[in-house]
Amino acid sequence: MQADELIRKVVAFADDHGAGGDPFPVGAGGMTLVRQRRPTLIYPIVYQPIFCLVLQGEKQTYLGSNTVRFGAMQSLIVGLDLPAQARVVRASQAEPYVALAIPLDMALIRELAPELDRPGKTSMAARAVASGRADAAIVDAMRRLFELAEMPEAGKVLLPLILREIHYWLLTAEHGAILRQISEQDSHAARIAKVIAGIRWDIAASLRVDDLAGEAGMSVSAFHAHFKDITGTSPLQFQKQLRLMEARRLLQAEKLSVSRAAFQVGYESATQFSREYARHFGLPPRADKANEPAQAAF
Secondary structure (H helix, E strand, O other): OHHHHHHHHHHHHHHHHOOOOOOEEOOHHHOEEEEEOOOOOOEEEEEOOEEEEEEEOEEEEEEOOEEEEEEOOEEEEEOOOEEEEEEEEEOOOOOOEEEEEEEOOHHHHHHHHHHOOOOOOOOOOOOOEEEEEOOHHHHHHHHHHHHHHHOHHHHHHHHHHHHHHHHHHHHHOHHHHHHHHHOOOOOHHHHHHHHHHHHHHOOOOOOOHHHHHHHHOOOHHHHHHHHHHHHOOOHHHHHHHHHHHHHHHHHHOOOOOHHHHHHHOOOOOHHHHHHHHHHHHOOOHHHHOOOOOOOOOO
């Protein structure tokens, strides 16, 4: 009954505020909601650390050869910044895809992790994106956070407490392995996260896998294996996807020319850029430039 009531309230909020397929701000804690009334085609996305609670419908996310499925009363944990592809696979006018999400506070994760009895112990591998069952405790905490949007005075006191509670439940969830391992300073996941932050900081920089492996304190073969296991792709493919996503934003949102966008994200050849752009997005950059910039839907 608790879940049914939350779905009813979220759908009513979406109706009242015209929320749709793009993330719509709810208010408290950076919470956003998505309501999608029909299945979608596969679309590219750059995830940031986020927690998503699916209330209704089903979605799939693709990371290289890995597919992550998450449906009603399941949750998605994304522990790293990374490019991916996604699509809504179950949605209709009668029962749309409905999901709530909040950004993850990685500083809070690191603060809470030492309070766990055995941080980093799990039967699941640490993957950057993982899904699992949403138990009653996390659903109830998300319900209370959602309801704070209409209680601003209470929110001044309760918001940090509820966010702390949610982050605790995510750390203890079986599919929260990536959060537990990132919080361990010298874990493989923490070292890969540090490398990813460097790639994100300057996506136009030329990369050498030897240098990245050295930064992570691993051999080249170990680094490549751990990077792909966590992110689903290789370091160079990871950077290329980030470059193409940023170039698309520059083209559509900032209206840069194709050659300037290509140069700004690190391409030396506009021809190579156009070829890889068309392969990734299905349209050449000049044609895609006229489209509306897409928001990152969870």
